[in-house]
Amino acid sequence: MTNDQLLKNLETRIENLQRNMLANAQLTNSVLQTLINLKDLLLNFQTIKLQHLHRNPLNRFGRKCFSQTDEDGITLEIIRRLGITDGIYAEFGVGDGLENNTLILATLGWKGFWVGGEDLAFTHINSSKFKYYRKWITLDNILNCAQTGLAEIGSESPDVISLDFDGNDIYFVHELISNGIKPKLFIVEYNAKFIPPARFQIAYDPNHQWAGDDYFGAALMNFVDLFREHGYHLICCNSHTGANAFFLKDTYKELFPETPSNVLDIWVEPRYHLYNQYGHKKSTKVISQILG
Numbered sequence: 001m002t003n004d005q006l007l008k009n010l011e012t013r014i015e016n017l018q019r020n021m022l023a024n025a026q027l028t029n030s031v032l033q034t035l036i037n038l039k040d041l042l043l044n045f046q047t048i049k050l051q052h053l054h055r056n057p058l059n060r061f062g063r064k065c066f067s068q069t070d071e072d073g074i075t076l077e078i079i080r081r082l083g084i085t086d087g088i089y090a091e092f093g094v095g096d097g098l099e100n101n102t103l104i105l106a107t108l109g110w111k112g113f114w115v116g117g118e119d120l121a122f123t124h125i126n127s128s129k130f131k132y133y134r135k136w137i138t139l140d141n142i143l144n145c146a147q148t149g150l151a152e153i154g155s156e157s158p159d160v161i162s163l164d165f166d167g168n169d170i171y172f173v174h175e176l177i178s179n180g181i182k183p184k185l186f187i188v189e190y191n192a193k194f195i196p197p198a199r200f201q202i203a204y205d206p207n208h209q210w211a212g213d214d215y216f217g218a219a220l221m222n223f224v225d226l227f228r229e230h231g232y233h234l235i236c237c238n239s240h241t242g243a244n245a246f247f248l249k250d251t252y253k254e255l256f257p258e259t260p261s262n263v264l265d266i267w268v269e270p271r272y273h274l275y276n277q278y279g280h281k282k283s284t285k286v287i288s289q290i291l292g
Contacts, residue, residue: 036276043273051239055265057258059239064278066103066287069240071187075104078185078235078246079160081255087159088112090149090183092137092172094164096121098282101162101187101244106130106290112158113149115142122284128153130291137165138206142172146181162187164244166210170201170218170226177230184249186232192242192270194219196263220245220267234266235259242268 047070051059063073079087089102089112097103097120102112113131120132131152133145150156161176161183163169169189177186193214194200201218202208210216224234227247235256236246248256260266 040275040277043275047240050271054239054268056236056260058236058256059268062239064240064275065107066099067101068099068243068274069238071101071238071244072104074236074238074246075101075160075185075187078248079105082159082184082252084159084184086110088150088153088155088157089160089162090114090146090158091162092116092142092145092165094118094120094132097132097287098122098284101164102160103287103290105160110159111153111155113153115145115149122288124288124291127292137168137172139168139171139175139204140206142175143179143181146176157181158183160185160187164189165208166216167202167208168204168206170222171204173223174226177226182230182249184252186227186247188223188245188247189217189243190220190223190237190245191217192220192237192268194221195269196221196224196267199225221263223247224263234263237266237268239268239271241272241274242270243272 051062051070058074058077061073061077062070064070065072087105087110089105089110091100091102091112091114094100094114094116096118097114106112111129113133115133115135115137117134117136119134124130124132126132131149133149135141135145137145150158161181163172165172166189173186173188191200191214199219199221201222202215220237223245227233231250232247233250233253234245235248236259238244
């Protein structure tokens, strides 16, 4: 066999190998995508089942739009019963702005502000409708951030506040509520590992950053204790993840007669399984348009 023939044979074998590798890679990607889709379908089915089986009927309203999981639907049902049509929201700890608890309220025409330690993933211009302040939140500045945000959107008090810091949340809630920042609804992240009546909260650390372990935040009962002192009561924990708790002013208690009185009947254990994809891919144009 000549050198040319040897080279031709070698070239053919390399081409065949490349085709086989590409086919195997495509097959592998296809299998992986199928498994991902099946996982999301299973997760959706499980969430719906858990919502309907939970002892708190309010969980059945859980739906996802911009929130991490089913918090949006619960929020919408609460404000529907409160009769708020032109409200004010504030959120502390919003990540890059693509997934949080108050963006759904902006779609209703509400005004509000966010405070967080990251750049937003989209272009925005502060206006009388929406403002974003990039700050690392501590006990020394959270009250000033809240007061400044409210003043600049022309409001004395928000209707809804959401906090999510994976750490010092309970200390921040205490600082706000003790200084007169008292919305109708508080949405807070709790450490669901601790079954009521167990209590736990991390030591305050202005430089705390979550390490991905169970050292974060506070147990649900710690929040119940704090809010009870200031005229609030627990009305829901979201079924999908057991990550967010909803506390409402006692003034509106009669609007939620189905809410269990026992905290253990409202608590949701940790179910930190998130969708790989929910609906179509996120577009920053959607959020930029909503926030105007």
